[in-house]
Amino acid sequence: MKKNNYIIRSIILIVFLFNLSGCDDGNVQDVKNKIQVIQNKYNNQEFEEIYDQxxxxxxxxxxxxxxxxxxxxKYLLLGGFRSSKVxxxxxxxxxxxxxxxLSVYEKYTLAEDITFKDEGDGKGLRLLQYTVDTGGKIVPVTKTESSIRIDIPVN
Known part of the structure; x- marks a missing residue:
């Protein structure tokens, strides 16, 4: 009987931990959704609407x-947005x-660092900081498969 009790408790604990690990915090999911909206607006070149957010x-x-x-x-350099991985x-x-x-654009694949903040003004989480890692400090910048590299000399 004790063995069955132990097995049942173990199964419940495993199921609980499995569910807990699969949960995504509400704020994180909200930010992911907002980033998807930004990525769509970027592809439609609705840059002023992004600024408004x-x-x-x-x-x-x-x-x-x-x-x-x-x-x-950025759009001229990287091309349209294709996909990203957290x-x-x-x-x-x-x-x-x-x-x-790690974001894939038409011409290059590189890291992007995006921060959202709730300023307590009732507008919720809004874009605070956006960095495109063109220097390859987070991950190396690579050409996307079908892109053509054009080097422009800097004076």
Missing amino acids: TSNEFKKVSTRQGFVNFLQE LFIKEKNENVVNITY
Whole structure:
């Protein structure tokens, strides 16, 4: 009888741990969904609409036109977005979520680091920081399979 009790408890514990490990935090899932929206807007070149979804802190350090110019340049350099895979997820104090992706674009594959923050203004998690790792510090930058490499000399 004790052996059966032990087996049942073990099975319940395993099922509980399995379910717990498969759970995704609500804030993390919310950020993943918002990033998908940004990726779709990027492919449609709706850069101003992306800027509208940024946090107040982001807007203090980046003008609308500066951000739009940055994304236009990124689009010319990398091409359209194809897919991404999560490399790292960090959540801090339930109001900051950072996700690092390995992203595949038409021309290059590289890492992107994206941070969202809830500023407590009732607007929820909004884009705080966005970094494209063109220097290969997180993962090496590689040409995507069907891309053509063009080297432009810098003066």
